[in-house]
Amino acid sequence: MKALFSRKRASSLALAIALATGTATIATAVFPAEANAQRKRDRDKKSEEADGGGYSDEFREAYVPLDEALKAEGANVAALMPQIEALVPLLTTADEKIAGGGLIFNAGVASQDRALQLRGMEMMLESGMVPAENAGRYTFMAYQLANQQQDYAKARRYLQSAIDMGYTSEGISASDLRIAMAESFFNENQYEEGYAYLMDAIEARKAEGAQVDEQWYRRGVTVAYENEAVPEVYDFATMWIADYPSAENWRDAINLTRNLNTFEGAQILDLFRLGREVDALTEASDYDYYVEAADPRRLPREVKDVIEEGMAAGVVSADNLFISEALETATGRIQSDRADLPALERDAMAADAQLRTVTAAGSAFLSYGEYDKAIGFYERALEMPGVNTDEALTRLGIAQVGAGDYAAARETLGKVSGARMPIAKLWIAYAEQQDGAMGSSAAVEAVSAAPEMVGS
Numbered sequence: 001m002k003a004l005f006s007r008k009r010a011s012s013l014a015l016a017i018a019l020a021t022g023t024a025t026i027a028t029a030v031f032p033a034e035a036n037a038q039r040k041r042d043r044d045k046k047s048e049e050a051d052g053g054g055y056s057d058e059f060r061e062a063y064v065p066l067d068e069a070l071k072a073e074g075a076n077v078a079a080l081m082p083q084i085e086a087l088v089p090l091l092t093t094a095d096e097k098i099a100g101g102g103l104i105f106n107a108g109v110a111s112q113d114r115a116l117q118l119r120g121m122e123m124m125l126e127s128g129m130v131p132a133e134n135a136g137r138y139t140f141m142a143y144q145l146a147n148q149q150q151d152y153a154k155a156r157r158y159l160q161s162a163i164d165m166g167y168t169s170e171g172i173s174a175s176d177l178r179i180a181m182a183e184s185f186f187n188e189n190q191y192e193e194g195y196a197y198l199m200d201a202i203e204a205r206k207a208e209g210a211q212v213d214e215q216w217y218r219r220g221v222t223v224a225y226e227n228e229a230v231p232e233v234y235d236f237a238t239m240w241i242a243d244y245p246s247a248e249n250w251r252d253a254i255n256l257t258r259n260l261n262t263f264e265g266a267q268i269l270d271l272f273r274l275g276r277e278v279d280a281l282t283e284a285s286d287y288d289y290y291v292e293a294a295d296p297r298r299l300p301r302e303v304k305d306v307i308e309e310g311m312a313a314g315v316v317s318a319d320n321l322f323i324s325e326a327l328e329t330a331t332g333r334i335q336s337d338r339a340d341l342p343a344l345e346r347d348a349m350a351a352d353a354q355l356r357t358v359t360a361a362g363s364a365f366l367s368y369g370e371y372d373k374a375i376g377f378y379e380r381a382l383e384m385p386g387v388n389t390d391e392a393l394t395r396l397g398i399a400q401v402g403a404g405d406y407a408a409a410r411e412t413l414g415k416v417s418g419a420r421m422p423i424a425k426l427w428i429a430y431a432e433q434q435d436g437a438m439g440s441s442a443a444v445e446a447v448s449a450a451p452e453m454v455g456s
Helices: 034-041 045-051 057-071 077-090 094-111 114-127 132-148 152-164 174-187 191-207 214-226 232-243 247-260 265-277 284-294 300-312 321-349 355-367 371-381 389-403 406-413 418-449
Strands: none
Touching: 057 077, 057 094, 077 094, 077 114, 094 114, 114 132, 132 152, 132 174, 152 174, 174 191, 174 214, 191 214, 191 232, 214 232, 214 247, 232 247, 232 418, 247 265, 247 418, 265 284, 265 389, 265 418, 284 300, 284 321, 300 321, 321 355, 321 371, 355 371, 355 389, 371 389, 389 406, 389 418, 406 418
């Protein structure tokens, strides 16, 4: 069976967010002629100090020649770095920080120095003078630059600020930013924090009544799968298939559960029963596993039905010796097996019935689709000493799903623990899907059956 998710480590950000800072420059301060500059120096100093603005003489003397040198053709940023470093301590007012930060950012763009770009961008943001229409974009650029420097804690601070500002752009959605935040945690191997952030984001979207982007689920599933994180991988998988219940997604969820576990025959059987319900049996080997786990001598009717479904779908070939022999065995046993059901039912209902007889009755009636009887026997088995509780709960839940009692099924399956827990979680997702489909159908029928309103 092929694995549907690579076990290789996720490669940084899996989104197509291009770095926005490679070539763009920012307009820097332009100082007028000396006469005009003198008038500026003669302005009311108290007013400047009060609002934290203005330019000091020291700043002007350092800034103007440096700005001219950087704008000159063939400017050598590396050679001018001592002057740039000398300018930094002079950036004390808001005006100086926005102007000096822009100069430093542009020097970083010219020299393709991301660290220098980040220093300049941070100064501009610190100034508080970035125009409102650019604040989100500049903050996002700071996130990108910090992320490239692998300063993930700083990157997350800027990214969260961009999210809080509601920043989006062409090709970058609010959903992309949420995924980027989770990726930041994953890049730093802070998986628990990343899972928690993504889960909180999903729950927040649901609370708003908004649709959750499928890539949120897929990313959570993939990273949790690659790191074998339990129960997170199943939490993400079940939410994913609940919101996006395609046959392909169900198949992926079932296969990742198989890949992460070593199930025994009885457990495999209950997983493949779900696969049958959601049309996830697409490989000939799926039917081989199912038939082997069910055993045509124990559950002949179920085996016969499954094989015939696989043949009708063109997945199973009559040339498969194992399958053809199983079909022959199952077909030959159905009549006598069904004839034995009344006696098995009577024995299982006896006051002195043994656990083995009760569970055998539950298994038989479940296999024949007589769910109400199966429910009764599994409920009784759960009260008997020595019962395999998780198996009985799983099959009771499956019978309740078959009977259409989805609320009871979810409650029952929610009690399953141990190796069967992931199987139960998938069945819970299926019960929720069926319950939702049933509710939608009932609503449509109710509308159709409603008496027509006649206007007066």
